Amino acid sequence: MDLQRRIRDHFEDSARLKREAAEVLAGPIAEAVELITAALASDRKLLVCGNGGSAADSQHLAAELIGRFERERPELAAIALTTDSSILTAIANDYAFEQVFAKQVRGLGREGDVLVAISTSGNSPSVLAAAQAARERGLAIVALTGRGGGQLGEMLGDGDVHLCVPHERTARIQEVHLLIVHCLCDGIDLSLMGE
Numbered sequence: 001m002d003l004q005r006r007i008r009d010h011f012e013d014s015a016r017l018k019r020e021a022a023e024v025l026a027g028p029i030a031e032a033v034e035l036i037t038a039a040l041a042s043d044r045k046l047l048v049c050g051n052g053g054s055a056a057d058s059q060h061l062a063a064e065l066i067g068r069f070e071r072e073r074p075e076l077a078a079i080a081l082t083t084d085s086s087i088l089t090a091i092a093n094d095y096a097f098e099q100v101f102a103k104q105v106r107g108l109g110r111e112g113d114v115l116v117a118i119s120t121s122g123n124s125p126s127v128l129a130a131a132q133a134a135r136e137r138g139l140a141i142v143a144l145t146g147r148g149g150g151q152l153g154e155m156l157g158d159g160d161v162h163l164c165v166p167h168e169r170t171a172r173i174q175e176v177h178l179l180i181v182h183c184l185c186d187g188i189d190l191s192l193m194g195e
């Protein structure tokens with residue numbers, strides 16, 4: 001296939017999915033904004049985790065909350081669990097990779113905090129273990145998934161929010177996850193500071 005045609009198809013596919021996802025996700029994203037804003041306003045914090053591209057998304061979200069999104073505002077408490085190479089390698093080496101986020105959730109998480117768990121398949125063992133640790137510690141979970149939500153979707157409870165992108169392809173799902181991250185940042189700023 002002609003390369004430029006293929007590139008145009010990527011843009012078309014991504015744009016189409018974003019329009020479809022807006023229909024199903026606007027409500028749940030608003031719920032996630034309310035959940036996160038309430039936690040931050042009560043002096044609680046966000047822990048964020050995911051693998052690969054979703055690790056980058058985790059850091060992206062934490063950076064925009066601690067630093068800023070589009071407007072100046074006080075720093076908001078958010079930690080990406082994907083960044084400390086000493087912690088990550090020690091846990092992976094001494095225990096199992098599956099535990100890299102869960103042990104940080106147990107070490108840093110307090111009741112009322114929120115775990116933002118990002119997995120396009122909803123089936124990454126390290127993210128599932130983090131969600132399990134969050135459940136045990138009394139953290140709420142905001143799950144960003146795709147492909148029907150996988151096992152992560154199945155383990156969510158009443159106080160959690162599931163943002164499941166209606167697509168099968170990892171890259172497309174990630175593109176919507178980034179949009180969700182920006183919607184969350186915008187919504188949090190709006191809730192905390194008004195228009």
Ligand SMILES: O=C(CO)[C@@H](O)[C@H](O)[C@H](O)[C@H](O)COP(=O)(O)O
Nearest residue numbers: 051052053054119120121124170171
């Ligand atoms: O960014 C990409 C693919 O676009 C990859 O790095 C991808 O994030 C990795 O394969 C992850 O390990 C996939 O994990 P998950 O989304 O299924 O939890």
Ligand SMILES: [Zn+2]
Nearest residue numbers: 053170171174
């Ligand atoms: Zn990618």
